[in-house]
Amino acid sequence: MRNKEHLELKVEKSSIGIGGRARVRTSVFDELGLSDGDPLTVAFEDKGIVVEGYSDDLIKEGYIRLRRKDIERLDIYEDDIVKILPYTKTGKKVSKIIKRKMKKLKR
Numbered sequence: 001m002r003n004k005e006h007l008e009l010k011v012e013k014s015s016i017g018i019g020g021r022a023r024v025r026t027s028v029f030d031e032l033g034l035s036d037g038d039p040l041t042v043a044f045e046d047k048g049i050v051v052e053g054y055s056d057d058l059i060k061e062g063y064i065r066l067r068r069k070d071i072e073r074l075d076i077y078e079d080d081i082v083k084i085l086p087y088t089k090t091g092k093k094v095s096k097i098i099k100r101k102m103k104k105l106k107r
Contacts, residue, residue, distance in 0.1 A: 007032065009024065010081055011076055011078055014068065017068045019051070020067070021052045021054060022054070022067070024055060036053070036055055042066065042082050043085070044080065049070055050087050051070060
């Protein structure tokens with residue numbers, strides 16, 4: 001059962017360069033109704049990526065640990081605040097629509 005639609009977490013930089021995985025506290029998984037290995041959407045402004053999520057109680061409360069490549073892909077810095085939500089194909093379509101609309105507004 002999912003309790004929340006999304007959460008906002010601060011970014012902590014992982015020392016691992018290869019992207020595709022993120023770590024958060026177990027409580028975050030409980031709030032979003034997720035299990036280890038489930039895909040997560042990590043979003044910042046009009047950018048979003050999909051990563052595999054893993055629970056790790058060594059991560060500070062209120063933080064998500066992202067790998068360096070994923071931080072670069074989102075063009076963010078440590079301590080920036082990102083939104084995380086369970087990945088769905090519907091969510092991906094909505095993200096694409098939002099991205100297109102944001103580009104039109106910037107013109």
